[in-house]
Every structure is written in structure tokens, then in C-alpha cells.
Amino acid sequence: MDRVKVGVIGVGGIFRGAHLPAYLNVAEAKVVSLCDVSERTLRESEKLMKKLYLERAEEAEKEDKLELSQRLKDDVESLRTYKDAEEMLSRENLDLVDICTPTKFHNSLAIQVLSHGVNVMVEKPMARTYLECLEVVEAVEDSGKIYQHNENWLYSPIWYTARKFIESGVLGEIQLTFLATAHGGPEWASWFWDPEIAGGGALLDNGVHAITCSWFLSGFDRKPTVVKAAEPYGICIRMKTRILQGRFKPFEVEDDAHVIIRFEDKNGVWSTAHIEGSWSYRDSLDTRIIGTNGIMRPVEREGRTFLEITDATGGKREIDLGKVTWVQSFEGEIRNMCNCVLNDVKPICDEHIGAETTAIVQAAYLSQKRGMKPVTLDEFKRYAKRIKEREGKRASEVLLRELLKGISRK
Template sequence: MEVGDRIRVGIIGTGGIFEGWGGGSGHLPAYPWVVKDAKVVALCDVNEENLKRGEYALKRLYEKMAREYESLGYPDYVELLRADSRDVRLYTDLDSMLESEEIDLADILTPCETHMEHVIKCLEAGCHVMCEKPLTRTWLEALEIVKAVKRTGRLFQYNEQQIYTPLFHSIRQLIRKGEIGELECVWISDSIGMPSWKYTKGGVGALLDLGSHSIIKSWFLIGFDYIPKRVRTLSPEGISIRVKEGYDHGILRTLKVEDDAHFNVEFEDPSTGRWVNAYIEASWSYRDSHGLRIVGSKGEIKVVNDAIEVIDVFGNSRKVEPWRESWLREPPPPAYNGFPQEIKAMLNCIKENARPLCDEKIAAESIAALNACYLSEAKGRTAIYLNEFKEMALKIMKEKGEKAYESLLKTLVEEALAKKL
């Protein structure tokens, strides 16, 4: 790829996270904004109906954005959008796409039980890769991705879009400036109020579905120079099934995985031995806590409905407006929800051959921490060091070989929920 060339992107998976849910969310709405840096050359989905719908959504959006940029006075964007819309090619088979196209970046948006296979195939085909969360269902699968990244020398970005938002960048800056003194703990909740049935089919519950968001966001605020060392599920709920039934496209189904998880992750600074705690709620049922709270030795930061409030130890408070970097301003992105920013960040990393902010090692450690929470619940909500969990997982790998991934997941979920199903 020559300097100045646009990065050729192949998108694998054209379901919900591709199209988005309105308000500029999702991957597709972000690509018109980075069209001068990236060209979507191919879409791939095993479901032909999804694929055709994805193609229609892309063409409709690109034309809409072309007209909008035309009215704003960006003729170069208009020309690129209309040309890219005409040229995009469709595939129902990943191998065929990788053989037929020259792809620089694979954007993987498929179900998490397929991530290991898809990520490794794309890396071995010479693509850089960014992948949606959860990275995998088990740490053993994530470990294979870490090995593949090292083996191929390609770049990998784990996509947690919220750490690229003005909101999270502003909070991180306030912490780094010492506005609340030394950081002590982060309280964070992710809840959607209904089961993600797409994940239950792969044996994944709320812990991995939503906990994968919360742990990365917490870690980003604490600092990626810290490492997760120990986890513990928290009473009274721990990992549980609080609403045993739910509707899936009009059909009443019984839940076989957890819909609620409360847990603590202890992060350690390896250079000083200092610890910072993250208290996390991941729920498909009830939200027991609200917003985001970061506590330090001299005050705290509260976030409710994306409004930042800094409170000192005397109770004095002030509002802080989220800060936006200059490269987020022109032309205006469809939303400041992090999707355009995370894609732009990966494109910059490819151009400069720089390691992404949230890479494969961080992703794998986050999955290890989430897996270890199941072990904590199974052992009566005792604290579990990640190394203890990893030793258990590697033992299963040695005994089961390729069947270890399913065996580990089944063991963790069944033991954690033994008395709750």
C-alpha cells in the first residue's frame, strides 16, 4: 500500500452491529466519514438475505451522505462515496473473499463463537484486523488469536467504541490531570434490559456480552499500564438468572445462561504494586446502579446521561463539557458515539504501523478476567487470581485438545449456574 492510498476494507458480518440502531451508531454509518482514508471493497455474510440487506443499506446511506456532503461543500467526498457504492462486491464465503480481493483491513462483525476462526483466517491472509466484542467466549480461543497476531506480524484492534468517545477521553484527561487525586475505584454499569438471544445460542450470557464493554471501559480509565490480577463475583446477586424467561422474536424462551452479573476486578500497577478496583454490573434484567462513578483520594467524577460532574471532598461540584479532538470536527461525523473514531484510529495505526490502543493482549486478558468470574461464582464468590484460572484452562486444553474451547465454556457456565437453572 503506497502512502496516500486508501485502505481497502472487507467487512465480515452485515447484521445489527453493521447497520446500527439509529443515531449514527454501528459500523456502516461511520464509513462515509472516513471515506478519504478507507474504501469498503467487499461485504461478506453467510446469510444471503443479510448480505443483500447490507448492500442496500450501504448504497442508501452512501447516497444520502453524498447529498449531505454536497450541500456542505465537500465535492471530493461526494465523488468517492458514489464510486464506492457502485464498486462494492458481495460474498457469502470468507475464503472466497480473501482469495478474490486485496484487503488491507478486515472488520469482523460476526457472532463471537466464530471470531477465532475468522480473525485467524484474515490475519493469515495478510489482513490487519479489527474485531467486535466479546473477542471470544473463552480465554483459550483468545490466546490463539494472540499467537496468530504475533505469528503474522499484522495489527489487531479490539473494538470498544466507547473508549474513543469525547466523553471517555474527557474523563480520562480529568483523572490524569489529578482532578480527583489518586484513582481508587471505578463503578460502572452496562444494562440493556433484555436477553441478547444471538449470544445465548453460542452459550454466552450477560457477563460476556455486556461485561466485555464494562471491563475495557474501566481499564481504559484506570490505564492500560495496569493489569487485571484478581476477580470476585459480588453478593447478593453474583452471577445469576433473575428473569428466567423472555421473548425472542415473539417466542417465549427459557434462559439457560446468566442474565445478570455483579463482579469486582482488581487492577495492579506492575511497577509500583498499587491496586485500583473496578466494580462492574452487566445485566440483561435489572439495572441496580446508574451511570458511571470514578472515585479518587480528593474527590469523584459522576456521569449521568453523558453529563460529567466533578465533585471535590467538600461537596463542591462543577460541570465539565466533553472535549473533542480537532480531527473529529470537519467534516462532521454522523455521531460522537465512538464508531467513527475507533475506525479512524485503526486506519491511522495501519498508516503509521503503530500498535492500536486496545490490542489483542488487552482483549485476551479481559476475556480471562470474565471467564475467571464464572470460577469465582462456582467457588462461592471467592477471589480468583487470573493465573489460577489460566492454569485450570491450560490443563483442560492439554486434556481435551480442540474440544477444550467448548469444554471450558460448558464447565464454567454450568458450575457457576449449577443451583440457578
């Protein structure tokens, strides 16, 4: 296998804006098929892919990169489209499927792909609930195939470089990380605001970046043990209405969440992360990683990104990361998974990381429901297990509804 044959399911916003431009730069991947239930979305994405590939092929030819130019042309000429995932999986000899659908469909599609003996990577979040994640974990084990939880932040030059300095011991022992993912909200797509489809709001959509990344910085050898909705905001709805589907409407999911997480290793060594996942802009402290011997933070200046490291005496140094783009990180996650498939190895961010990240989110919802009291991961999992035993097939829906009842309105 020289290149990984990829089929994509769900070719809307995140595919067009992030995955598609990334595939142009990942030589290990050959996108052979696109699938979407919407005919319009499918045709628009097919058209865009051909346009981007042919434009890049023309540029490559002018640069005398004839092999690259021909490869790009061949890729789009052989591209096939489907409206039904089962048909694509049955007809195509795929090595990997990239799932970019709304959250509700993540677990069922991942299980379907794995049942066909195909490797799969799935956009964050892994699923709506921890119980849905466990179904995927079981399917991965049964299939023997490779699953990647697609957290693109791990491949950003900012966080990858930060982790290098952390592991080198420059900051001493990591004590506390402040990390936020905040913007004004995805009003452009109404499904984000529908708990039945999205499974939650800003914490599950946006906050998971900060959750998995803070764990990555702490070290995946540590495990999340305790979660708490953080004062003063906790997990809440800050704004009364949003313009959704062309008019002002109330909504049911959180648009701001502040959460504290404790990560602990087998020897009892721990670090703490304060994360914010917000669709109401940022109001937590600036991003920084605090160790016993120094502090590190990203700084942007004149279109370039620097990592600033301050030592215990106040001395500073900066590492110039250049211009950091959003698409870079998606190139990294796609390239990583393709090389895992080519070498038959598990990715660093696998189904277990994805499931535990969702468990952190839902433990935070439980903490909010209980008056922002700390909740251990084990405590949350027992809570979810009891619901599963009581509700059977309805368990995931019941768990989702019960946890979201705790969201407060400010």
C-alpha cells in the same frame, strides 16, 4: 496508501446499526467488500449502504463539498459482495478486515484473515473463551499484522474525557470505579441466548464494555490480578423465561452479572472496579469514579452529557460534552485502526487487552462456580491450561461448559 481498503465479514445488526453509519464519516476507510453467509442479510446491507452513501453524497453536493460527494459515490459504485470469506480474501487486495459476526466465529475468522497477511479488527468479545483468544494472539504474532480489539467505549467523549482528567491528577489517586452496561436484553437475536454460539450471556456480551473501560480508566499499565463475583447477585439468571423466536422460552446464560476486579501496577499500586453486565436492567450503584481527592460522574440533562467533578470540599464543576451519540464511539475505533494501519503501529486496545478481558470474564465465572470466592487471574489461567492439557481440541468447549455450570438461578 491514501485510504485503507476494508472488507467486512458479518453485515447484520452491529454492522448496520453502528459500523456502517460510522464508515460514512471516516475518510481514511474505503469499504470495498461485504461478506455474509446469509444472502438476504448481504443484499439488505448492500442496499442500505448504497442508500446511506448516496444520500450523504447528495447532501455533500448541496453543501458544495464536491470532492466528498464524488468519493462517496465512487465507493458504492465499486462495492463488491461475497458469501464466502475465503473467496473475498483471495480476490480482494485488502488492508483490513472488520469482523462483526456472532462470537463463535470471531477467533476462526480472525486467524483466517491473519493467515492471508491482512490486518484485522474484531467486535467484542474477542472470542467465547480465553483459550480461543490465545489462538488468535499466536496467529497475530506469527503473521506480524495488526489486531484491534474493538471496544468502542474507549472512543466515547465521556470516557475519553474522563481519562484525561484522571491522568491530569484532578481526582488524586483512583480508588474505586462503579461502571455498568445494562439494558433489557437482546431478544431480537436468539444467538445471544445460545451458549454454544455466544459463549456466555450478559457478562460476556454487555459487561465486557464496562470491564475494558474500567481498565482503560485505571490505566492499561495496570494489570487485572483478582476477580470476584460480587454479592448479592453474583452471576445469575434473574428471569425465568424470555420471548425468544416468538415465544416464551427458558435460557441457559446469565442475564445479570456483578463483578469486582482489582487492577494493579508493577509497584503494587492498585484500584478496584465494580462492574455490572446486565440484560435485566441496572441495579448497581450509579456510575462514578472515586479518587483520593474527588469524585467524577457523567450526568445527562436536556439531551446533553456533562462530566461532573466534585472535589474534596464539595465544590463542583461540570464539563459540557454536548450531545453524545452511540455512533461517535464507533467512528473513533474505526478511525483509530485505520490510522494504525496507515502508520504501521499497534492500537491501544490490542489482542492482549482483548484476551485479558475475556480472562477476567471467565475468572468471574470461576469465582461464581466456587461460591463467589476471589480468583486470581493466574489461578484461572492455570485452571484453563489444565483443561487444555486434558481435553486437547475439545478444551475450549469443555472450559465453556464447565464455567457456565456455576451460574445461579434467582
